[in-house]
Amino acid sequence: MTARVLIADDDTVVRDVVRRYLERDGLEVRVAGDGAEALRVLGTERIDLAVLDVMMPGPDGLALCRSLRKGGDYSVSVILLTALGEEDDRIAGLEAGADDYLTKPFSPRELALRVRSVLRRAPSPAAALPLEISMGDLLVATAARTVYAAGRPVGLTNREFDLLIFFLTHPDTVFSREDLLQLVWRWEFGDLSTVTVHVKRLRSKLGEHHRLQTVWGRGYLWLGDDRRGDHAAE
Structure with a gap:
């Protein structure tokens, strides 16, 4: 079954560029322009991994991640995108239950590699x-x-x-x-x-x-x- 990835970011350019890279890797991609739309997709579709922008209109990526984990949902992997470069902010994302994070500006190819790494899951076959x-x-x-x-x-x-x-x-x-x-x-x-x-x-x-x-x-x-x-x- 092809993995399905959600990209939630209020920046249209980021969504489009990342979507093209992930689709080129053979992944199914859904997009959302804000937290409310992301919440709808997460609630109605099978999503294997969500790429969530920390700074998008609410609920933001950090709040969405906390909500998923608080509800006991660990089936959806989470990568956070943040423009905040301070270590405390990065650690806050990890402590919220994110599997990984990437600081803006970032290389779309690097994000695609991170997505593959998280989706790979187990370190051993x-x-x-x-x-x-x-x-x-x-x-x-x-x-x-x-x-x-x-x-x-x-x-x-x-x-x-x-x-x-x-x-x-x-x-x-x-x-x-x-x-x-x-x-x-x-x-x-x-x-x-x-x-x-x-x-x-x-x-x-x-x-x-x-x-x-x-x-x-x-x-x-x-x-x-x-x-x-x-x-x-x-």
Whole structure:
């Protein structure tokens, strides 16, 4: 099934240029000129990924992303477009539940690559993963992309799920943020705070059931057995 992408931006030129690039990659594209139209599309059509402008007329991209995640919808991946370049603004977008962000002005080709990266989802081919992965109180159904902690469903974004799967399949190994950016995000370079925020969100959502440790000065490690040392969020 062809992936379907929503582009919501009040700039006609941005919508048209990005649409052409994504359609050239074989994706189905829907467009919206403001938040209200985007909300209608999200409510009536199957959308796999939404590219949302943070500064468009309300509800803006950040509000839409928060609304999706608050309602427990993690089936729609979100990339935020923002003209705000400050780190706090970028982190706010990630903490709202976005899978990625891009700061304006941007290259349409780069956005197309980011869209492909997010849609790729799992860092390993599904066939290479067992149908279920269990560790401690965690149970992950890999094909359905669902997670349970002590029997309780845990809603994860696509990127958070990718990160969890990577840690579960590579326990007892330290990975730097640079490593994770390349191995999970498939980026050769990028903002390392992206990794930091996703690790923080994964810890928060899994609560006492996570085994993520910060190895100061080196990176992160997922304990593969029942040894539970002190862990600290960066």
